[in-house]
Amino acid sequence: DSGVTQTPKHLITATGQRVTLRCSPRSGDLSVYWYQQSLDQGLQFLIQYYNGEERAKGNILERFSAQQFPDLHSELNLSSLELGDSALYFCASSATAGQGTQYFGPGTRLLVL
Amino acid sequence: AQSVTQLGSHVSVSEGALVLLRCNYSSSVPPYLFWYVQYPNQGLQLLLKYTSAATLVKGINGFEAEFKKSETSFHLTKPSAHMSDAAEYFCAVTSFGNEKLTFGTGTRLTIIP
Numbered sequence: 001d002s003g004v005t006q007t008p009k010h011l012i013t014a015t016g017q018r019v020t021l022r023c024s025p026r027s028g029d030l031s032v033y034w035y036q037q038s039l040d041q042g043l044q045f046l047i048q049y050y051n052g053e054e055r056a057k058g059n060i061l062e063r064f065s066a067q068q069f070p071d072l073h074s075e076l077n078l079s080s081l082e083l084g085d086s087a088l089y090f091c092a093s094s095a096t097a098g099q100g101t102q103y104f105g106p107g108t109r110l111l112v113l
Numbered sequence: 114a115q116s117v118t119q120l121g122s123h124v125s126v127s128e129g130a131l132v133l134l135r136c137n138y139s140s141s142v143p144p145y146l147f148w149y150v151q152y153p154n155q156g157l158q159l160l161l162k163y164t165s166a167a168t169l170v171k172g173i174n175g176f177e178a179e180f181k182k183s184e185t186s187f188h189l190t191k192p193s194a195h196m197s198d199a200a201e202y203f204c205a206v207t208s209f210g211n212e213k214l215t216f217g218t219g220t221r222l223t224i225i226p
Contacts, residue, residue: 002156033213043203045213056212090156092214102214104149104157 003027004105006091012111018079021108025072025093031055032074033094033102034066038087049074081112115140115206119217127225132191134220136178136204139185146187147205147214148178157203163187174198199224 003026013019025032034046036059045058049068060066063081068074078085088107094100120135138144145164149157161172168180174197178189187204201221205214 002158004156035214042218043216045215048212058213092157101147101159101162103159106156 002103002105004091004093004103006089006105006108008108009106010109010111012113013081014113015081015083017081017112018077019081019110021076021078021089021091021110023074023076023091023093023105025074025091026103029093029095029103030072031094031096031100032068032072033092034060034074034076035090035092035104036087037090037107038084041087043090046076078110083112086110086112115144115208115211115215117204117206117215117217119202119204119220121220122218123221123223125223125225126194128196129193132176132189132194132198132222134189134202134204134222136187136189136217137185138187138204138206140206140208142208144206144208146178146180147207148172148176148187148189149203149205149216151201151203151219153200160189160202194222194224196224196226198222 005024007022030051033048037043046060048056066076090107091105092102094102116139118137147162148160161170163180171177201219204217
């Protein structure tokens with residue numbers, strides 16, 4: 001158990017809908033990262049927050065957004081969902097803002113029908 | 114830009130045999146390198162990491178990896194495979210001040226009884 005929690009574990013929704021994925025980092029960690037894992041793209045970095053501020057952006061679509069709250073939990077919002085958004089979404093946390101070891105949560109499996 | 118190449122998307126070894134999973138990296142700055150393992154329907158678990166200290170790094174579950182700058186490699190080994198080692202293994206690279214992990218495409222390890 002990494003100490004990173006993600007909810008929900010599974011999510012099934014329809015195209016065009018909007019969903020919110022939630023992540024709670026390990027106690028004391030200030031950085032939260034979001035990754036997408038799909039069969040065709042592999043593991044891709046989406047976005048990072050550090051202590052409430054956006055720190056780095058990767059291959060995140062404009063339909064996706066995220067935020068980190070004062071209690072340091074983070075939410076990833078996915079809107080106007082398409083079939084291709086079906087994937088595993090991982091959250092990771094680290095103590096520092098850069099190059100710190102990242103600890104991954106169990107992931108949220110999203111299926112868009 | 115940083116990248117990781119994992120040679121062999123599937124590797125099969127007999128129980129008790131040597132495990133060797135290959136990882137080559139590309140980085141214009143000194144890299145930090147990681148191996149993660151993903152068991153079916155689970156998140157990524159950190160096996161070991163190299164962050165510019167000793168070049169031979171020991172991790173959990175009997176795994177180790179050696180950083181070879183001249184070969185830009187960070188191969189993962191285990192002297193004797195166990196059935197419980199069957200999983201997918203990911204090599205990842207980052208660097209000081211870099212916010213994201215760049216992952217390889219993964220190697221699925223199968224253990225033959």
